[in-house]
Amino acid sequence: LVDADSEYDAMWQETNAGYAFFFDTFFVGSCPEEASHLPCLGRDDYADLIFRQSDVHVAVLSTFPALTCEQAERIGYPVPSGICGEPFPNQAIADTRDIINEAVGSQRVIAHSAVVPNASSHLSAADKDRWVQETMRGMENAVNEAGIRAWKCYTPFGPLPNEVIKDLQQSQILTGLIDGSILAEGFRLDDEYGQAMIEQARNLGTPLINVHKGVPILSFNPEHGSASDIGRVATTYPDVTFVVYHSALNFNMASTDSVVEGPYNPEDWGPNDDPLGINSMIHSVVVNGLSAEGKGSDYVSNVVAELGGPGRRTVTNPDQGTHIIGKLLKYIGENNIVWGTDAIWGGSPQALMQAFFAFEMDEAVAEANGYPMLTAAIKAKILGLNAARIYGVDPNAVLGDLADDAFARARREYKDMMARAPVPLRPNQVYKGPRSRRDFFKLWAKSPNYPG
Numbered sequence: 001l002v003d004a005d006s007e008y009d010a011m012w013q014e015t016n017a018g019y020a021f022f023f024d025t026f027f028v029g030s031c032p033e034e035a036s037h038l039p040c041l042g043r044d045d046y047a048d049l050i051f052r053q054s055d056v057h058v059a060v061l062s063t064f065p066a067l068t069c070e071q072a073e074r075i076g077y078p079v080p081s082g083i084c085g086e087p088f089p090n091q092a093i094a095d096t097r098d099i100i101n102e103a104v105g106s107q108r109v110i111a112h113s114a115v116v117p118n119a120s121s122h123l124s125a126a127d128k129d130r131w132v133q134e135t136m137r138g139m140e141n142a143v144n145e146a147g148i149r150a151w152k153c154y155t156p157f158g159p160l161p162n163e164v165i166k167d168l169q170q171s172q173i174l175t176g177l178i179d180g181s182i183l184a185e186g187f188r189l190d191d192e193y194g195q196a197m198i199e200q201a202r203n204l205g206t207p208l209i210n211v212h213k214g215v216p217i218l219s220f221n222p223e224h225g226s227a228s229d230i231g232r233v234a235t236t237y238p239d240v241t242f243v244v245y246h247s248a249l250n251f252n253m254a255s256t257d258s259v260v261e262g263p264y265n266p267e268d269w270g271p272n273d274d275p276l277g278i279n280s281m282i283h284s285v286v287v288n289g290l291s292a293e294g295k296g297s298d299y300v301s302n303v304v305a306e307l308g309g310p311g312r313r314t315v316t317n318p319d320q321g322t323h324i325i326g327k328l329l330k331y332i333g334e335n336n337i338v339w340g341t342d343a344i345w346g347g348s349p350q351a352l353m354q355a356f357f358a359f360e361m362d363e364a365v366a367e368a369n370g371y372p373m374l375t376a377a378i379k380a381k382i383l384g385l386n387a388a389r390i391y392g393v394d395p396n397a398v399l400g401d402l403a404d405d406a407f408a409r410a411r412r413e414y415k416d417m418m419a420r421a422p423v424p425l426r427p428n429q430v431y432k433g434p435r436s437r438r439d440f441f442k443l444w445a446k447s448p449n450y451p452g
Helices: 017-026 043-052 069-074 090-104 125-146 170-175 192-203 230-236 278-287 310-316 318-331 350-358 363-369 376-391 395-402 406-420 437-446
Strands: 059-061 109-111 113-115 151-154 208-212 241-245 303-306
Touching: 043 059, 043 090, 043 406, 059 090, 090 109, 090 113, 090 125, 090 406, 113 125, 125 192, 151 192, 192 208, 192 230, 230 241, 230 278, 230 303, 278 303, 278 318, 310 318, 310 350, 318 363, 350 376, 376 395
Parallel strands: 059 109, 113 151, 151 208, 208 241, 241 303
Antiparallel strands: none
């Protein structure tokens, strides 16, 4: 979600041209037919797409990393620089959570607060320390004033000084590369910046860190998209839960250079190796003694794999999907995988969820690699029960509260309207969906991007 409402500063579309370009290029929101998608990515669109047009009961609202222009000036950005300004500031996240929940009288939204703990390397040691201390105060304010209970960080993201960005083109800002060289610096969860953030989360009683890994975009440093630090911090901080967004899937929107997800074989890698893609996270977990393999179906870890990026690849590419789900079940564990839709990137998430409901692993591939099979019970865990445990939500109580709130009634009316409507009603309309493996492959062949 980006803020398209007038109550917050809309200047970010001018001062953060890189983000404006990115959102308008890759987010279709609720108006895919319009020339510009930005007006369709506001709070009302989010609520409509997530709660009226899909079966989502409770959503986690997250955001992107960004600097205010005041912060940018202090570390050497020109202002307006084209890459400062927050598309969706933490206050807007908290306000959106409260407005939606209060409007319907139930807990529909849980909010993250974005944390950017790292400062540019050109700063003095004293300036870097001031940056970290400011970040720590911001986390404290988010807890005390906005009731935040979880954090979102992007280890590949790093502030860039004026002398680096002043001559950059928009495409270079987005990819983080110029002439093959990495621009953004990023940070690691086990370095001084990451550990300061984790320690503060613990001190504040909010030990839930959601960290973007893989998917190198938006001035990201691909090296810091590696998940090699995950196993290390998970063993150092066993009381902190680390949710790895995208499961470190190596998928670059700005190029076709993406890792094809296959099996993970521990014997192929040494303790200090760092495979690409999802194997980066799995290997880090394995070498640090946190693998779920052989620990039974009750195994619960503080490393959680999120399927925001892999979910779409799973249902649109069944061969890779079997390996993605299979190796996550084998090494991360069925209790430690959570669903993610990337919110409203492609409109309502309903199609993607229905495709996952219908997805079946290739039995021969699973057997050859020792993968547990994906059952209906495990799908239920992935699609909500695991996240409910992590966020402290009682699903039975919540489902009772949500059974007849305003969104539940709007959802029923929408489904009735869809059932009576002529074909087609709208681009993201969802019908009954595939009911068998054969139906799934037929639908996948026709529309690989929207299989549901």
